[in-house]
Amino acid sequence: MISSVKHTPFSASTDFLPKKRFLTPTLKFSPLPIIQNSIFNNKFSSEKPLHISSTQNLTFSPKEQQKELKTQCNAYEADRSRPLDINIEVLDEQARFEAAQRLKIGIYFATWWALNVVFNIYNKKVLNAFPYPWLTSTLSLACGSLMMLVSWATRIAEAPKTDLEFWKSLFPVAVAHTIGHVAATVSMSKVAVSFTHIIKSGEPAFSVLVSRFLFGETLPMPVYMSLLPIIGGCALAAVTELNFNMIGFMGAMISNLAFVFRNIFSKKGMKGKSVGGMNYYACLSMMSLLILTPFAIAVEGPQMWAAGWQKAIAQIGPNFVWWVAAQSIFYHLYNQVSYMSLDQISPLTFSIGNTMKRISVIVSSIIIFHTPVQPVNALGAAIAILGTFIYSQAKQ
Numbered sequence: 001m002i003s004s005v006k007h008t009p010f011s012a013s014t015d016f017l018p019k020k021r022f023l024t025p026t027l028k029f030s031p032l033p034i035i036q037n038s039i040f041n042n043k044f045s046s047e048k049p050l051h052i053s054s055t056q057n058l059t060f061s062p063k064e065q066q067k068e069l070k071t072q073c074n075a076y077e078a079d080r081s082r083p084l085d086i087n088i089e090v091l092d093e094q095a096r097f098e099a100a101q102r103l104k105i106g107i108y109f110a111t112w113w114a115l116n117v118v119f120n121i122y123n124k125k126v127l128n129a130f131p132y133p134w135l136t137s138t139l140s141l142a143c144g145s146l147m148m149l150v151s152w153a154t155r156i157a158e159a160p161k162t163d164l165e166f167w168k169s170l171f172p173v174a175v176a177h178t179i180g181h182v183a184a185t186v187s188m189s190k191v192a193v194s195f196t197h198i199i200k201s202g203e204p205a206f207s208v209l210v211s212r213f214l215f216g217e218t219l220p221m222p223v224y225m226s227l228l229p230i231i232g233g234c235a236l237a238a239v240t241e242l243n244f245n246m247i248g249f250m251g252a253m254i255s256n257l258a259f260v261f262r263n264i265f266s267k268k269g270m271k272g273k274s275v276g277g278m279n280y281y282a283c284l285s286m287m288s289l290l291i292l293t294p295f296a297i298a299v300e301g302p303q304m305w306a307a308g309w310q311k312a313i314a315q316i317g318p319n320f321v322w323w324v325a326a327q328s329i330f331y332h333l334y335n336q337v338s339y340m341s342l343d344q345i346s347p348l349t350f351s352i353g354n355t356m357k358r359i360s361v362i363v364s365s366i367i368i369f370h371t372p373v374q375p376v377n378a379l380g381a382a383i384a385i386l387g388t389f390i391y392s393q394a395k396q
């Protein structure tokens with residue numbers, strides 16, 4: 001490997017130099033071996049040379065043997081075998097980048113699920129004491145909008161640069177988001193959180209139906225087959241649900257349909273736009289708030305809210321205000337993180353993440369609210385969730 005004896009003392013001397021200097025020519029910034037080798041040589045010529053007249057009397061202790069190893073390595077580099085090094089390093093860089101990317105997505109997912117579990121718990125606590133889902137839905141959007149306006153004003157987050165086109169393309173997304181959000185909240189005000197989420201695990205079925213009948217997209221047969229356990233599992237869970245309620249069931253179904261549209265439009269709207277996931281969701285919240293407020297006033301109204309609020313405060317105490325704040329803040333945070341994830345991954349990976357999120361919500365809410373579950377009901381939920389995994393595999 002050693003190309004010439006002359007390199008040996010030369011390289012041994014280099015061990016006294018800061019190691020980084022030797023690492024510099026490892027072609028991080030230039031893929032051209034010739035350029036790198038010349039950089040390498042120039043660097044050495046600028047150092048004070050170490051003159052050794054003979055290598056014969058040199059004995060190497062283990063530490064010195066290490067130096068010898070480096071020497072060999074350096075001499076090897078001097079050989080024209082550089083392209084091999086480059087490939088290895090490019091692959092190394094790529095592997096490192098991919099690992100970092102996976103870690104980032106993993107952190108996003110874990111944060112998203114944790115925030116979602118907290119939101120669902122506080123949301124249900126609030127709805128149990130104050131059954132006005134139109135107002136609580138409005139408050140979540142208002143809180144998120146306010147948080148983002150403050151972040152922009154204080155420059156914690158950079159405000160997005162938007163134009164009329166952006167807001168126009170956001171409108172259908174905001175309509176779908178508003179419908180999906182209010183429908184899910186109405187559902188949770190009527191049935192157990194776990195039941196709403198079991199029905200919401202059927203979202204892929206809606207996604208396939210919308211793709212097939214609205215966009216004329218034909219999917220492979222295994223994808224259609226995977227809908228059988230999803231639909232069958234949801235149906236089994238629904239008919240065996242102890243506290244079944246038609247409004248609760250329909251709310252979850254409407255939410256599924258609306259969110260399929262929201263996800264399709266969002267991904268399209270975010271593509272190639274300079275507005276990132278976090279700000280995109282902030283704008284979405286603001287537009288949804290404007291859409292929802294008049295409907296919330298029309299459906300429930302300030303009189304009902306005032307009476308309900310007093311009753312809730314009398315029943316729960318001042319802590320009730322914190323519950324409302326928590327459900328609103330966590331609603332915004334989990335959605336913000338989920339949009340930040342959507343920004344980085346395909347809608348398919350997103351829907352797998354969403355299904356796994358539902359498992360954590362279903363399990364935690366059953367434990368926290370002591371929801372009675374029959375074995376056959378749990379079996380239906382398990383089949384539906386398994387179906388969503390089969391669906392994602394089939395789609396891949």
Ligand code: 3PG
Binds near residue numbers: 180181182184185200
């Ligand atoms: C909402 O209120 O928007 C829903 O609880 C959201 O449901 P999802 O994000 O779990 O689909």
